[in-house]
Amino acid sequence: MTASQVTPGAAAGNVVETKKLSLVFGEGETAVHALSDIDLTIESGEFVSFIGPSGCGKTTLMRVIADLEKPTGGDIMVHGGTPEQARLDRAYGYVFQAPALYPWRTVRRNALLPLELMGMKSELREERVAKYLSLVGLEGFEKKFPWQLSGGMQQRVSIARALGFEPDLLLMDEPFGALDEITRDHLNEQLIHLWQQTKKTVVFVTHSIPEAVFLSTKIVVMSPRPGRILKVINCSSPPDRTLDWRETTDFLEIAHEVREALREGHSYDD
Amino acid sequence: MTDVSLSAPGSNWFTRLKTGRAGPVTVVLMFVVVIWYAGAVYLNAPQVIEQFERAKTPWTMMDLADKSWSMKRPVLPAPHQVAVELNKTVFQKNITSKRSLVFHAWITTSSTLLGFAFGGMLGIALAAGIVLVRTLDRSLMPWIIASQTIPILAIAPMIVVVLGNLGLTGVIPKAIISMYLCFFPVAIGMVKGLRSPDPLQMDLMRTYSATRSQIFWRLRWPSSIPFLFTSLKVAVAISLVGAIVGELPTGAVAGLGARLLAGSYYGQTVQIWSALVVASVLGMVLVFAIGFIEKMTLKAMGTRP
Numbered sequence: 342m343t344a345s346q347v348t349p350g351a352a353a354g355n356v357v358e359t360k361k362l363s364l365v366f367g368e369g370e371t372a373v374h375a376l377s378d379i380d381l382t383i384e385s386g387e388f389v390s391f392i393g394p395s396g397c398g399k400t401t402l403m404r405v406i407a408d409l410e411k412p413t414g415g416d417i418m419v420h421g422g423t424p425e426q427a428r429l430d431r432a433y434g435y436v437f438q439a440p441a442l443y444p445w446r447t448v449r450r451n452a453l454l455p456l457e458l459m460g461m462k463s464e465l466r467e468e469r470v471a472k473y474l475s476l477v478g479l480e481g482f483e484k485k486f487p488w489q490l491s492g493g494m495q496q497r498v499s500i501a502r503a504l505g506f507e508p509d510l511l512l513m514d515e516p517f518g519a520l521d522e523i524t525r526d527h528l529n530e531q532l533i534h535l536w537q538q539t540k541k542t543v544v545f546v547t548h549s550i551p552e553a554v555f556l557s558t559k560i561v562v563m564s565p566r567p568g569r570i571l572k573v574i575n576c577s578s579p580p581d582r583t584l585d586w587r588e589t590t591d592f593l594e595i596a597h598e599v600r601e602a603l604r605e606g607h608s609y610d611d
Numbered sequence: 612m613t614d615v616s617l618s619a620p621g622s623n624w625f626t627r628l629k630t631g632r633a634g635p636v637t638v639v640l641m642f643v644v645v646i647w648y649a650g651a652v653y654l655n656a657p658q659v660i661e662q663f664e665r666a667k668t669p670w671t672m673m674d675l676a677d678k679s680w681s682m683k684r685p686v687l688p689a690p691h692q693v694a695v696e697l698n699k700t701v702f703q704k705n706i707t708s709k710r711s712l713v714f715h716a717w718i719t720t721s722s723t724l725l726g727f728a729f730g731g732m733l734g735i736a737l738a739a740g741i742v743l744v745r746t747l748d749r750s751l752m753p754w755i756i757a758s759q760t761i762p763i764l765a766i767a768p769m770i771v772v773v774l775g776n777l778g779l780t781g782v783i784p785k786a787i788i789s790m791y792l793c794f795f796p797v798a799i800g801m802v803k804g805l806r807s808p809d810p811l812q813m814d815l816m817r818t819y820s821a822t823r824s825q826i827f828w829r830l831r832w833p834s835s836i837p838f839l840f841t842s843l844k845v846a847v848a849i850s851l852v853g854a855i856v857g858e859l860p861t862g863a864v865a866g867l868g869a870r871l872l873a874g875s876y877y878g879q880t881v882q883i884w885s886a887l888v889v890a891s892v893l894g895m896v897l898v899f900a901i902g903f904i905e906k907m908t909l910k911a912m913g914t915r916p
Contacts, residue, residue, distance in 0.1 A: 409814055428820050435818040441811040445833045445912040454829070455819045486913035 355418075356510055356542045357383040357406055362415035364401060374567030375401045379415070381561065381570065383544060385509070388536055390545045390553040391561045392599065393606070398568020399546045399561075403514050406544065407435055420510070431459060433510040434503030438518055440495035442487040442502075448474065449483035452502045459506060466505075473501040476535065493524040500532075504539070511543045518548065526584055529555055537580060550603075554578070554595045555587055562599060564606030572602040647690050654686040655679035688881045696885040709865065712889050718866040719854050720893060722782045726789020727850040731843060733790060734797025741798075742805040742831065743823065759795050763788065763853065768860040785866075789853035793846035800842025804835025836912065840905035847897045855890060867893075 362379040365372050376398045383389050391399035404410040405417060408424035419427035427433060434455075442451045449470055456466035474480060477497040487495055496516055503511060517525040529552060536543055536556075547553050553560050560574040576595055579586065586592055652675065659678045663670045670678075680689040688696075697712070704711035737755065740747045767788050774784040808830050816826045858868025867890050874883035910916070 407818055409817060428818065431820060433818070435815070437811050437815065439811055441809075441815050443812065443830070443833070444914070445836075447913065458816075458819045458821050458825055458829070486915075488913075488915040 354385055355382050356385050356420060358418045360416045362412050362417050364405060364410060364412045377567035377569045379570055383542060385542055386540055387559055388543045388557050389559045389561060390547055390557040391563055392547055392553045393563030394565060396565040397563040399563050400514055401568065403512055403544060403546055407433060407512055431506060432508055433512050434508040436499055436503050436513040436516045438515045440499040442495055442498055444487055447483065448479060448485050448498050451498055452505055455502060455506050469505050473504045477501045493520050493528060509541060511541050513543060513545045515546050530584060532556065550596050550599050551587055554592055554599065560599055562602040571606045574598055644690055651685065651687045651689045652676050652679045655682055684878045685880055688884050692881050693884045693888060696881045697888060700885060712885060715865055715867050715870050716889050716893055722785035723789055723851045723854040725782060726786035726853055727793055727847050729786060729790035730793035730846060730850060731797050734794040735801055737798040738801030738805055741802050755795065755798055763792060763856060767856055771860060785854050785857035788857035789850040792853040793850040796842040796845040800838045801835055804838025805831045807838065808834045836908065840901065844898050844901045847901055848894050851894050851897060
């Protein structure tokens with residue numbers, strides 16, 4: 342059984358649209374319901390976070406959007422077509438949990454990789470790489486090899502690499518999960534700035550409630566066994582927010598709402 | 612060890628001897644030489660004693676040792692006898708002379724390197740096929756492993772005879788025997804190397820909808836380079852073995868293998884041992900050369916030192 346395509350044009354302006362989307366790994370008694378009845382719409386320009394405990398399917402959902410996994414039921418549309426078509430069109434940039442840099446390439450050449458694969462002209466791609474490396478604050482590090490950089494800088498290279506070919510959709514799978522909190526806060530601020538500058542649609546997977554509330558326009562709270570959406574919370578954060586906004590009552594109220602939703606999903610049970 | 616290196620007051624030769632590899636290696640070498648001299652006395656003594664008794668001359672232990680280290684055709688020649696022979700055949704002879712070991716070593720080296728080049732390429736090609744084509748993975752691998760269970764000494768004469776009938780003589784049959792031996796470690800190492808990219812690195816390529824050849828040249832190939840050099844070091848050493856083995860049954864008149872065979876025909880043990888020493892040195896030089904190229908390549912690829 343494969344997912345059939347939703348009639349094209351049904352939802353122009355929606356970047357991602359799913360209906361009754363499900364994914365089952367394996368068969369019979371050992372089957373794992375990674376995703377079950379996912380109904381979700383992501384509009385252009387939104388910053389959407391998936392939050393939930395381990396095994397709730399947030400990464401799997403992201404991988405389905407990216408066509409790295411095939412759903413076993415329901416419908417999904419990315420940019421009005423199938424995820425596969427979106428992948429072939431290079432419609433999204435994916436930032437993984439780990440930087441996944443190629444150790445034999447310098448920072449510059451790592452960022453060049455997708456542009457090389459796409460056959461972009463040499464001058465244009467050098468220009469793009471220079472632009473996005475400076476946007477993530479890595480000017481002067483072009484000739485360094487990945488092992489010469491800190492974890493946070495490596496992840497910034499991988500963000501620059503994903504931005505380089507200017508996709509409208511940015512998929513970020515716990516990009517800051519392995520970093521210390523200070524670095525993470527700093528990168529969160531940079532990411533918000535970046536998002537406001539580029540007006541991209543961002544889908545972001547995280548474990549962290551403060552991170553989700555700080556970054557998102559929409560928070561999708563998920564729960565495991567089977568992986569499903571518990572609640573979608575809209576977030577009205579001020580556009581020019583800084584880290585200080587996390588101490589306001591607005592912020593705390595939304596964080597509380599997310600935590601309550603997670604509790605309803607038995608995320609805090611043993 | 613760490614204490615020594617921490618408290619070392621600079622890098623004079625004595626501290627370097629204590630902390631480096633040179634010291635232990637020298638000690639082991641000295642042991643080997645002592646055992647070798649003792650072994651020469653032990654193995655050659657029966658013949659020497661027989662000579663003394665036939666001539667009815669009285670002898671002491673010193674005489675025994677002295678005689679057994681200077682025989683013309685000893686069972687085991689003493690190290691200095693081999694050294695004298697080496698000096699004579701390596702440094703004193705014109706290198707184009709058939710009595711020069713440099714000449715024979717070059718003959719063997721040329722077929723070693725040719726066989727190594729063939730075997731390396733064959734190994735890489737097989738590995739690429741196995742990694743890229745699913746059916747080759749199932750069909751080729753058992754044959755590759757089975758190929759190495761055949762004793763090479765047994766089929767070497769056959770290869771030489773068959774190729775001779777086809778008009779191929781000289782360096783080619785020997786190189787083919789080398790190739791037969793050395794494609795194996797390269798194929799095995801490269802299958803592992805070409806499969807070494809982690810799932811995340813592969814997923815990344817998929818998100819760019821990269822083609823198979825893009826994935827191969829931009830991800831699989833560079834990932835496999837450390838594996839390639841490890842297998843090449845093994846391959847070049849056994850390629851030398853293959854070249855020498857190839858010279859034994861062919862009635863070759865030149866090469867280290869021919870030198871070993873001639874030595875054993877005429878009981879020239881000193882000649883055999885000199886050829887063995889040259890073969891070992893040659894093997895070490897080849898492995899070190901690959902190691903050097905490896906170091907340069909990995910440095911150019913930005914590998915963490």
